[in-house]
Structures are given as structure tokens and as C-alpha cells.
Amino acid sequence: MEQTVLEVKNLTVSFHTEKGVILPVNGVTLTVPAGKIVGVVGESGCGKSMTARAIMGLVKYPGKVTGGKIFLCGKEITQLPEKERRRLRGSEISMIFQEPMTSLNPVVKVGKQVDEAVRLHTPCTRAEAKQKTLNMFREVEIPEPEARYNCYPHQLSGGLRQRVMIAMAMICRPRLLIADEPTTALDVTVEAQILKLLEKLRDAGTSVLLISHNLGVIARTCDEVSVMYAGRIVEHGETAALFEKPLHPYTRGLLRSVASLRAGGETLQTIPGVVPNLLHLPKGCSFSLRCEKCGADCEEKVPELRQIAPGHFARCFLAEKEGKE
Amino acid sequence: MKHTLLQRLIQAVIVLTGVALLTFVMLRIVPGNPIETMMGEHANVETIQRMTAEMGLDQPLHVQFFKYVASAFRGDFGTSYSLGKPVKQLLNSAFANTLTLALFAALFAWIVGIGCGIFSALRKNHLSDRLFMGFSLLGISLPVFMAAMLLQYVFAFRLHWVPISGVDSWKGFILPAIALGWNSAGQVAQMTRTSLLETMQEEYIDTARAKGRGPAGVVVLHALRNAMLPVMTMMTIQLSGLLSGAVITETVFSINGVGRLMVQAISGRDIPLLQGTSLLATAVVIIGSLLADCLYAVLDPRIRKEG
Amino acid sequence: MPRDKREQMKKVADIRLESQIGEEERFWDLMRRMARENKTALLSFAVIVLMTLAAVFAPLLTPYTEKQMDLMNRLAAPSAKHLLGTDEGGRDVLTRLLFGTRVSLLIGVVPALLSLLLGAVLGVLAGYKGGLTDAVIMRIADVTLAFPSMLLAMVIMYSLGGGIMNVFLTLTLVNWANVARVVRAHTLRLKNSEFAEAARAIGVPGRKIMQRHILPNCLPSLLVLFTLNIPASILTESSLSFLGLGIQPPNASWGLMINTGRQYLYNAPWLCFVPGAAIMLIVLAFNFLGNGLLDVLDPRQKKQ
Numbered sequence: 025m026e027q028t029v030l031e032v033k034n035l036t037v038s039f040h041t042e043k044g045v046i047l048p049v050n051g052v053t054l055t056v057p058a059g060k061i062v063g064v065v066g067e068s069g070c071g072k073s074m075t076a077r078a079i080m081g082l083v084k085y086p087g088k089v090t091g092g093k094i095f096l097c098g099k100e101i102t103q104l105p106e107k108e109r110r111r112l113r114g115s116e117i118s119m120i121f122q123e124p125m126t127s128l129n130p131v132v133k134v135g136k137q138v139d140e141a142v143r144l145h146t147p148c149t150r151a152e153a154k155q156k157t158l159n160m161f162r163e164v165e166i167p168e169p170e171a172r173y174n175c176y177p178h179q180l181s182g183g184l185r186q187r188v189m190i191a192m193a194m195i196c197r198p199r200l201l202i203a204d205e206p207t208t209a210l211d212v213t214v215e216a217q218i219l220k221l222l223e224k225l226r227d228a229g230t231s232v233l234l235i236s237h238n239l240g241v242i243a244r245t246c247d248e249v250s251v252m253y254a255g256r257i258v259e260h261g262e263t264a265a266l267f268e269k270p271l272h273p274y275t276r277g278l279l280r281s282v283a284s285l286r287a288g289g290e291t292l293q294t295i296p297g298v299v300p301n302l303l304h305l306p307k308g309c310s311f312s313l314r315c316e317k318c319g320a321d322c323e324e325k326v327p328e329l330r331q332i333a334p335g336h337f338a339r340c341f342l343a344e345k346e347g348k349e
Numbered sequence: 350m351k352h353t354l355l356q357r358l359i360q361a362v363i364v365l366t367g368v369a370l371l372t373f374v375m376l377r378i379v380p381g382n383p384i385e386t387m388m389g390e391h392a393n394v395e396t397i398q399r400m401t402a403e404m405g406l407d408q409p410l411h412v413q414f415f416k417y418v419a420s421a422f423r424g425d426f427g428t429s430y431s432l433g434k435p436v437k438q439l440l441n442s443a444f445a446n447t448l449t450l451a452l453f454a455a456l457f458a459w460i461v462g463i464g465c466g467i468f469s470a471l472r473k474n475h476l477s478d479r480l481f482m483g484f485s486l487l488g489i490s491l492p493v494f495m496a497a498m499l500l501q502y503v504f505a506f507r508l509h510w511v512p513i514s515g516v517d518s519w520k521g522f523i524l525p526a527i528a529l530g531w532n533s534a535g536q537v538a539q540m541t542r543t544s545l546l547e548t549m550q551e552e553y554i555d556t557a558r559a560k561g562r563g564p565a566g567v568v569v570l571h572a573l574r575n576a577m578l579p580v581m582t583m584m585t586i587q588l589s590g591l592l593s594g595a596v597i598t599e600t601v602f603s604i605n606g607v608g609r610l611m612v613q614a615i616s617g618r619d620i621p622l623l624q625g626t627s628l629l630a631t632a633v634v635i636i637g638s639l640l641a642d643c644l645y646a647v648l649d650p651r652i653r654k655e656g
Numbered sequence: 657m658p659r660d661k662r663e664q665m666k667k668v669a670d671i672r673l674e675s676q677i678g679e680e681e682r683f684w685d686l687m688r689r690m691a692r693e694n695k696t697a698l699l700s701f702a703v704i705v706l707m708t709l710a711a712v713f714a715p716l717l718t719p720y721t722e723k724q725m726d727l728m729n730r731l732a733a734p735s736a737k738h739l740l741g742t743d744e745g746g747r748d749v750l751t752r753l754l755f756g757t758r759v760s761l762l763i764g765v766v767p768a769l770l771s772l773l774l775g776a777v778l779g780v781l782a783g784y785k786g787g788l789t790d791a792v793i794m795r796i797a798d799v800t801l802a803f804p805s806m807l808l809a810m811v812i813m814y815s816l817g818g819g820i821m822n823v824f825l826t827l828t829l830v831n832w833a834n835v836a837r838v839v840r841a842h843t844l845r846l847k848n849s850e851f852a853e854a855a856r857a858i859g860v861p862g863r864k865i866m867q868r869h870i871l872p873n874c875l876p877s878l879l880v881l882f883t884l885n886i887p888a889s890i891l892t893e894s895s896l897s898f899l900g901l902g903i904q905p906p907n908a909s910w911g912l913m914i915n916t917g918r919q920y921l922y923n924a925p926w927l928c929f930v931p932g933a934a935i936m937l938i939v940l941a942f943n944f945l946g947n948g949l950l951d952v953l954d955p956r957q958k959k960q
Contacts, residue, residue, distance in 0.1 A: 082558055107563075114561035127552040131574050131650060140570075141560040176650040192560065360798070367799035372811060490940045492891055494898045494914065495932040498921060506922050593806030597895055611807065612899055615814045623814065630807050 028098070029199050029231040030056040030079070030117075035092035037071075037078050046302040048074045050255035051092070053329070054233075056200060061222065061232040063246035063263070065239060065278070067299055071255040072235045076202045079233070080119050081109045097199060115145040118193035122205035124185035128177040134185075135161075135173030138192045145196045160191040164221060183214035187221070194225060201225065202233045207241060219245050239282050243267055251275050254300055254310040257329060261336035271338035271346075273315045309340070317342055357642055361635045368631045369421060372624050373414050417624070426625035431617030436625040439610060444629065447606035450598065451591050453526035458533035458587070463580070465534075466541025471568065473546065481538065488535025493594040497528035497601040514603040525602045529594045533587045540580050548576040578649055581641060588637040592630050683876075690952040697948025700941040707938060711757035720748040734926060741926045743917065749930055752908055756931065759820070759909040760938070763893045764886035767827030772882055774828060775835025776874065780866050782836065783843025794840070797833035805830050809892055810901060818904040823896070827889045835881050842874045876953045883946035887939040894935050910935050 037049035048071040056062045064072045077083050079094055081101075094102050096116060101109065118141075121127040129137060138160065139153040148156070154173070161169035164187045177185055186206060193201055203222065207215035222245060226232055236242055242249055242263070249266050251259040251274065259272040270276045277295035297314035306312050312322040321341045329339040338344075408416075420426065426436035465485060469478040491499075504524060505513040511520050548554070549572055557571045596608030603609075607626050614622035691698045710717065734741040741749050782793040800808065809826050816822040846852055846869070855865050890910075896902035897911030898918075905912065910931035917927025 080559055082555060110561050110563055112561075113559055119555075119559040121552055121555065123552055127556045129553040129557070129571050129575070131648065132571075137556075140557075140562075144561045178651050189556070192556070363795060364798050364802045367795060368803060371799060371803075486940075490936045490943070492894060492932070492935055492939075494895060495929075495936070498914075498918070498928055498932075502921060502925055589802075589804040593804040593895075596806055596810070597898060600899060611810060615810060615901065618814075623811065627803075627807055627811055631803055634804060635802055 027058040028055055029058050029096070030054070030233065031095040031098075032075075032079065033093045033095070035075065035078055035094065036090050037074050037083055037087055038090045039087045041086070041303075044303055047255050048087070048302060049078060052252070052255075052257055054250060054257070056231045056233055057248075058199075058231055059226060059229060060247040061226050061234055061245055063234045063236065063242040063249040064252055065236055065242050065249060066252035068237060069299055070252045072237075072252050073204050075252070076119065076204050076233065076235055079202060080113060080117060081106075082113075082119075111145070114141050114193075114198070115196040116198050117200045117202065118196070118198045119202040119204065120186070120189045120193050120206050122208050124182055124189055124209065125177070127189060128185060130177055132176075133174050134177055134180065134188045135175075138188065138195060141192050141195050156195060157191070160195050161188075164188075164191045164194070165217075166191070181214075182210050183217065186210060186214075186218055190218075190221060190225075194230065198230060200231050200233065202235070204235045205237070206234070208236070208238070215241070239278060251278070254302065254305060256310065256339060257337075258311065258339045259337065260329070261333075265333070265336050269333075269336075271332050271336065271343040272311075272340045273317060273342070274311050277314075311340075354639075354643070357639055361639055365628075365632060365635060366418070369418055369628060370414070372627050373417055421624070421628060426628075427621040429614075429619050429622040431613065431619040431622065436621050439622065440607065440625055440629055443605055443607045443610050446604055447592075447595055447599070447608060450522060450525055450529060450604060450606060451588075451595060453522050454530035454591055454594075454598075455533070455584075455587075456530075457526050458530035458537055459584070461530075462534040462537025463541050463577075465538040466580075467545060467568070467573070469538065470542045470545035470549070478542075482542070485535035485538040488531050489539070491531065493528060493532060493597045494601060496531045497525070497598050500524045500528050501601060514601075521602070521604075525598045525604060528601070529591060529598045532594065533584075533591065536583065536587065537580060540583050541576065544579050545572060545576040548572045551575070574648065578645065581645055581648065584641065588641075589634045592634060686952050690948050694948045694951065696944045700944040700948070703937065703941040704945065707757055707941075708761060710754055711761050714751075714754040714758065717754055718748065718751040720751040741924065741930075743913075743920075743924075743927055749913075749926065752913060753910070753931060753934060756908045756910045756913055757934070759903060760890055760893070760911075760935070763820075763823060763827070763903075763909060764890045764938075764942070766824050767831060767889045768882050768885035770824065770828040771831035771885060772835055772878055775832040775881075776839050776871060776878060778832070779836035779839025780843050780870055780874075783840040784847060784862060784866055784870065790840075793836065797836050800830070800833040805892060806895055809896055810899070813896060813901045818901065820903055823893055823902050826896075827892060830892060831885050831888060835878070835885075838877055838881060839871075839874050842877060843870050846870050846873055880946055880949045880953065883942055883949055887942040887946075890935065890942075891939055 032052060032054040035049055035052045035054075036047060039046045039048060050071070052071070052075050054062070054064070054075070064075065066072050074083065074087070077087075078089050083089055089102060092102070093100055096112065101112065104112075128134060135154065135157055138157040139150070142148065142153040142156050143150075158169045158173060161172060166172050166184060166187050172180065172184065172188075177188075180188065190201075190206075201222075206222070207218050210218065219241065222232055222234065234242070234246055246263050249261065249263050250257045251266075251272065253274050259266065259270065259275045261271075266275065267279065270279055274295070281294050295314055296316075300306065300310060300313060306323065308321070308323045308325050309315070309318075309327055312318045315322065319341065325341075327339045327341050327344070329337050330344055332338050332343050332346075424437055426440075428434065429436050429439055432439060462485075465481045469481045472478045488496075501513060501524060504510045511523050512518075514521075545568075549568075551572075554567060554571060557567045562570070592608070595606060596611060598604070599606040599609040600612055607629060610622060611626040611630075613619070614626060691701075715721075743749055743752065778793050778797075782790040803811075809830050812826040812829055813822065816825060843866075852865055852869060855869060856862075860868075893902050893909060894911030894914065897909055898915050900915055903909045903912050905916075913931040914928050917924070917931070920927050
């Protein structure tokens with residue numbers, strides 16, 4: 025059954041600052057098919073977290089979603105009244121955050137925090153909610169769920185806290201789970217466990233939008249990847265294809281900075297320059313300032329996201345040319 | 350936690366003993382024999398000597414101190430020179446008034462302060478926020494005696510809504526409580542606003558919203574409990590300020606309370622009364638801060654387990 | 657915004673040290689930055705300067721003298737002749753207010769300085785010597801802080817008797833403990849720093865290390881404490897005077913003016929409310945300035 029769980033079209037988020045309007049998310053288009061893990065990768069500040077927040081409907085003031093459409097299982101949701109949006113959050117789409125330390129309320133028992141999510145969306149008694157929570161704890165492989173139920177967040181390890189967060193997010197069986205850097209704050213071994221858990225959830229039928237700056241995490245887990253740069257998607261493709269044959273110079277740069285580590289002897293390569301200030305984006309391609317092969321076109325016009333190979337898209341004039349040759 | 354509490358308890362005893370010593374020493378270095386001062390110029394030498402012996406003022410200082418501490422523990426501070434009644438009895442009747450006054454004042458300060466603080470935080474930078482915060486600034490900078498006299502002038506003298514002084518009915522408590530709580534209300538409001546605004550930036554607030562909680566639920570169930578923790582600590586410090594302010598409020602509104610007794614003790618050069626009142630006041634402050642520590646531990650599980 | 661006392665003291669305790677200031681900006685750069693970014697603090701500073709000038713040049717600013725009675729004109733309401741009315745002796749309230757500024761400013765500044773001195777010496781001793789010295793000094797500080805400040809001031813005033821010198825002394829004894837705590841915290845941080853170790857290694861005596869290295873390093877915090885202690889002293893004194901326990905006539909502080917004016921609250925309310933407003937203004941100004949300094953000296957606040 026081929027079905028799209030999430031479809032984001034031309035999503036734009038703008039921020040009014042004292043110095044002018046910036047667009048941390050600038051016309052992002054994304055699709056998450058059913059039963060897949062889709063990754064969004066990019067440096068910090070490229071707008072990937074803001075995209076996630078926009079999908080959730082949790083963009084904070086002074087940010088605002090100013091354009092684009094979001095379809096959840098074919099239904100447009102940006103125009104829904106806030107009350108309807110809220111009903112979707114936690115039941116149809118849920119989200120886990122980067123810092124499991126700070127994303128749980130420090131003064132409430134973790135079990136109660138998960139119960140809350142149940143009781144918000146399904147009418148049930150306290151006992152039923154607790155039973156559901158305990159079952160979910162078992163599902164996300166929290167050892168001794170009864171004892172953990174009564175713990176406060178500070179009494180749990182980082183990995184356990186993230187499992188609690190996942191339990192909380194999954195308890196209403198949402199169609200889509202957005203995981204924003206879910207393993208960044210964790211040890212490598214714990215990271216592997218959490219990623220495995222995400223795969224297990226996918227196999228059980230939940231689609232996942234995984235946001236990370238870590239290419240390793242993306243390569244290991246995702247079925248499809250979108251690369252984001254300065255508020256735009258610059259490349260999209262199936263994970264294997266994208267890592268095999270990156271089309272956008274930015275993606276290549278990212279991969280090189282990791283590959284050199286793998287190869288050992290080579291010197292560590294980095295992308296020259298810094299992430300551009302969103303207030304002063306270059307006129308043409310936003311990567312033009314840092315691109316080795318930047319041509320005249322690149323400085324003048326913003327390239328479109330075009331299909332170069334089947335299922336493989338890139339936002340680059342050079343890639344278009346190379347593709348035609 | 351038990352360990353911490355015990356530590357605090359020992360600390361409290363040390364501080365209380367220190368306070369006793371301090372009042373004792375301070376009052377003995379007063380120039381002149383207090384009995385002479387009290388009886389005036391007309392008293393004859395014999396009477397003065399008899400009185401001095403009666404009050405034990407001719408004994409060596411360390412004996413006096415020991416006796417003083419021992420009887421203070423039993424709540425016995427001797428007889429007031431100036432009012433001629435046992436200090437214990439005077440304190441008993443005055444303490445009820447002061448406690449009522451302080452409780453009403455605290456209630457006013459917390460309800461108004463927390464209310465305004467929450468409201469301001471939720472409407473940050475709106476007109477109402479600025480209004481409330483300007484008002485609370487006024488509360489913080491207005492000295493207690495000014496607040497008391499202003500209220501008295503406007504509501505009792507001009508508008509006749511409440512009696513000018515005395516606490517014969519509950520109405521008498523309204524103005525003094527507001528005057529006394531005014532200052533704290535301003536501080537609580539500012540603190541609540543800052544704290545709530547900070548808490549609303551925390552990630553668990555996002556988590557709560559991501560679960561599908563509405564704005565009211567997020568504030569009440571998740572933000573407030575965390576935001577109130579620093580406000581709570583501040584309230585304990587305010588207890589001490591409330592007692593300081595009570596001296597003035599009770600004087601302005603002629604309320605028979607501990608503060609007024611203290612002023613009476615000073616103007617009458619009444620050592621037993623002064624010792625009684627100051628020890629009682631400090632004890633209240635110390636016990637109050639102990640209680641607040643316990644409350645804080647109940648509200649914040651991180652502290653509960655660490656101790 | 658004025659802050660809660662304990663939070664304020666916590667912040668003072670991790671203010672930049674003198675030696676840290678030089679690294680990025682010099683002290684005067686910081687002050688200039690505060691003037692540029694914090695208009696409230698700048699305005700407060702202007703108010704304080706104006707009030708000081710008014711106090712110094714009081715005799716030149718008014719045609720009346722402080723004690724000049726005019727019994728035909730008792731309790732006159734504010735008018736063109738007497739801008740803020742007259743008091744029960746027919747004296748011009750504005751004149752008394754201007755002269756009162758002298759006393760009130762003195763009452764703010766002198767005890768603040770004295771408590772700074774006392775607190776700094778005791779604090780650095782407690783922190784540097786540690787052990788019994790530390791325990792004794794800090795327990796005394798605890799006792800002082802546990803006492804409601806007003807009651808402590810009353811007890812001390814009672815023992816010492818009235819008069820301006822005793823007011824100074826009392827306010828010093830009420831305010832030193834906070835200073836000592838802050839300085840002790842700094843000393844503990846500095847005691848084991850490299851330069852102190854180095855000084856000890858070449859045989860510099862402890863007294864010299866405290867004098868030359870530790871105390872100068874606390875100057876920024878002391879400046880903030882000084883600014884914040886002034887309004888505290890003025891408030892406590894006005895409360896004491898209000899109860900008739902502070903300054904004695906014929907000296908006129910604002911608190912005393914309110915105390916005498918109280919009897920006429922109902923027929924001449926300006927006698928209370930005018931000096932009251934003056935107290936409010938100066939207390940606010942010093943608090944804003946103090947908080948401004950606190951913010952600009954806070955090491956966590958990054959330069960924009």
C-alpha cells in the first residue's frame with residue numbers, strides 16, 4: 025500500500041527581528057511515505073528544527089508560518105483552528121526532542137507525564153491510563169517499568185529519559201513521529217539502542233521524520249534523506265543513492281568532512297566559510313559563497329529543486345548540467 | 350533530606366541562641382541603670398536597690414544570661430517594667446494580632462502578587478503587563494509607612510470605608526494588611542513574572558504542547574509548579590520583612606501587636622519586654638524559613654532525594 | 657527592575673573580578689556601555705547627581721532658611737510663595753526638603769561606606785583564614801541576617817541612643833553581613849588561584865596577599881553593594897525616624913519630616929507625602945543604578 029503520511033509543500037516560516045525579516049524555513053517541500061524513516065540533515069541553524077516545529081504547529085513567537093501547506097494523510101492542517109491542531113498533536117503527530125534532560129518536567133513523575141498524554145486524547149480512567157503507560161514502557165524496553173513509573177526525570181539516565189519521551193510520543197499510536205536530534209545528547213552505545221527502537225517503531229507502522237546533523241545516524245537509519253541548507257532543501261534522494269552519488273556540492277562537502285575521518289590518513293576536510301547570516305543571504309544560490317565551483321549563474325539566480333536522476337533531486341545549476349551530459 | 354533538615358534545625362538553634370546573646374549584650378551595655386530610668390528621678394535609693402535585686406540585675410552577667418536563656422526557653426521573660434504585666438501574657442495577646450495581620454498581609458501579597466505576575470507574564474509587553482509592572486514597581490519602592498498613611502488618608506479619612514485605626518472588627522485589618530503586604534506583593538509579582546517567563550522557555554513546555562495540552566493546561570499544570578519554586582524561596586525572606594513592616598503598620602493603625610509592644614518597650618526602656626518581643630520575632634522568622642524549606646522539598650523532588 | 661534581595665546577592669557574588677574586567681573592556685568602557693544600553697540606569701544616575709547638587713547648593717536654591725519660622729503662615733497649602741506649602745512652624749517645606757537631602761544622602765552614603773569597610777575586612781579574613789575565624793565571623797553574620805533588619809536596628813538604636821552618629825553605626829551593623837558574605841565567596845575563589853599561589857610561593861605574607869590581590873579584585877562587587885546599600889540605609893533610617901528612633905531634631909532627615917508631619921496628616925497631607933515621594937524617588941534611582949551595574953558587570957552577559 026503506497027500512501028503518503030506527511031506532505032509538506034512550500035512551507036515558509038518567517039521571523040520578524042529588529043534588523044529585518046528572516047526566513048529560517050524558506051519554501052521547504054517534504055514527503056514522508058507510510059512506514060518509512062525520512063531524514064533531514066544539515067548544520068545547526070539551517071532550519072531543520074524550525075521545520076519540525078512548523079509541522080507540529082509549535083512555532084514560537086515572533087516566528088510565524090507564513091506560507092505553504094501541510095497535508096497529514098491527505099488532509100490539509102495549516103488552516104485548521106488551533107483547537108483541531110491541538111487534537112492532532114500527541115495523537116496523530118508527536119515529537120521528541122534533543123535534550124531528554126530538559127524535555128521532561130522535573131517536578132512530575134515520568135509515569136504521570138506519559139499518562140497525561142493518554143488521558144488528553146482517549147477517555148479512560150487513571151488505572152487504565154497507567155496500564156497503557158506500563159505496556160508502552162515495556163514496548164520501548166524500559167526495564168522494571170513499575171519502578172520507573174514512579175521516578176522523577178532526574179533519577180533516570182539519559183537513555184531511559186529518551187525512552188520515556190518516546191513512550192510518551194508513541195502512546196496514542198500516531199501516524200508520524202518527529203524526532204528532533206533524538207540521540208545528540210546521548211552516548212554512542214545508547215544512541216544505537218535508541219535508533220534501533222525507532223526502526224522497530226517504523227516496522228510497527230509509524231512513519232518517522234528524523235532530524236539530525238549527524239550523517240552517521242542518518243545513513244544508518246533513514247530510507248530517504250533531505251539535505252537542508254539556509255532554510256531550503258538542497259538535495260533529496262534515497263539514502264543509498266544520495267550517499268553514493270551526492271549531487272549538491274554542499275552534500276559532498278558534508279560527506280567529505282566525515283569520510284576523511286573514516287579514511288584515517290587523510291587530512292580532515294571542512295567546508296570553507298561559515299553558514300550565511302539569514303539576514304544577508306547571497307542574491308543567488310545560498311551556497312554560492314562557499315562553493316568551490318560557483319559560476320556566474322549561481323551568484324545571480326536561485327536554482328530550483330530539480331529531479332536529476334529518478335527519485336534524486338538537487339537544487340544546483342551545476343548538477344543540472346552534469347545530469348544532462 | 351532528613352540529614353539536611355537536621356542540619357537546618359541545628360543551625361536554627363545556634364542562630365536563635367546567638368540572637369538571645371545579642372539582645373542580652375546589647376541591652377546590658379545601655380548606659381545607666383534601667384530601673385533608675387524607669388522609676389524616674391523621684392525614686393529613692395532603697396526602692397531602686399530592692400527593684401534591682403528583685404529583677405536579678407545585681408548578679409554577675411553570666412549568671413544573668415544563663416537565667417535569661419533558661420527562662421526564655423520556658424517562654425518566661427519576666428515582668429514588663431513599663432506595663433507591669435508578665436511579658437508572656439502581653440506577648441500572648443499581641444501575637445495573635447500580629448499573626449493575623451501578617452497572615453492577611455501575606456495572603457494579599459501572594460494572591461495579588463502571583464495573580465498579577467502570571468497575568469503579566471502571559472500578556473508580556475501588552476499594555477496590561479506594563480501597567481501591572483509599573484504598579485508593582487510602585488509597590489516595591491513605596492516605604493511601608495508611606496503606603497500605610499496613604500491608605501489611611503484615602504480610604505479611612507476621605508472615603509470612610511473602613512475605620513481609621515484599631516482592629517475591633519475584621520474591617521480594621523483590611524488597610525493594615527494591604528499596607529503591610531503592598532511591598533511584598535510588588536516583589537512577588539515581579540518575581541513570578543520573571544520566573545514564569547523563564548519557565549515558559551523550557552523544553553518540557555514544548556513537550557507538554559506537543560502532547561496536545563492547551564495553553565491554559567500548559568501554564569497551570571507544567572509551568573506554574575516549576576515557576577513557583579524561586580518565588581517560594583523569596584516568600585521566606587519576606588516573612589522577615591513582614592515582621593519589620595508590622596512594627597510600622599501597627600504603629601500607624603494603632604494595633605496592639607508585637608511590633609507595637611516593641612516600640613513601647615523601647616520608649617519605656619523596658620528590657621524584659623524588648624527581649625521577649627525580639628526573641629519571639631526572630632523565632633518566628635527562623636521557624637518560618639524552616640517550614641519553607643520543608644515545603645520547597647515537597648515541591649521540588651530534586652532536592653528531596655539529594656539531601 | 658528591582659530584584660529580590662537574595663537573588664541580588666547571589667548575582668553580586670559572581671560578578672566579574674577587577675582583574676577580569678581589564679581583559680575585554682576597561683571599567684570606564686563598561687560604564688559607557690551601561691549608559692548607552694540602559695537608559696533607566698542613566699536617568700537614575702542623573703537623578704542622583706541632581707539630588708546631590710541640590711543638597712550641596714541648598715542655601716542658594718531657596719529664599720528661605722531651614723529654620724525660619726513664620727507663625728502667621730502655619731500649615732499653608734502649596735502656593736506660588738511656598739511651592740510645597742509650609743509646616744506646623746510656618747517653615748517652607750521645599751527648603752526643609754532640600755536641606756533634608758543633605759542628611760538623607762549622608763545617611764545613605766556613610767553607613768554604606770562603613771559597612772563596606774567592615775564587611776570587606778571580615779569577609780576576606782573569614783575566607784582567607786578559614787577554620788575557627790571563618791566559623792565565628794559567618795555565624796555572627798547569620799545571626800545578623802536572621803534578625804528582621806528593622807528590629808535589629810531598633811534594638812541597636814535603643815542601646816546606643818539617638819543621634820546621627822549612632823544612626824550611622826546602627827545602619828553599618830545592620831548592613832555589613834551581606835557584604836561579608838559576598839567578599840568571603842570571592843576570597844574563597846581567589847585564595848587558590850594561580851597568582852595567589854605564586855605570591856605565597858615567593859613568601860608574600862597573607863596580609864599582603866589579601867590587601868594587594870584579593871581586596872582590589874572585589875572592587876566591582878563592592879561598587880554594586882555600595883550602590884544597593886545606600887537605598888537600604890535610607891529606607892531603614894526613614895522607618896526608624898518615623899518611629900522617632902532615628903535622627904533627632906533639629907537635624908531634619910526626610911524620615912523625621914514625615915514623623916512630625918504625621919500629626920497633621922488630615923489637614924496638611926503634603927507634610928508627609930512630599931518627603932515620602934522624595935524617599936521613593938531616591939530609593940528607586942539607587943536601585944535602578946545598582947541593578948544596571950549588576951547587569952553590566954555580570955560575566956555571563958555577553959557583549960553584543
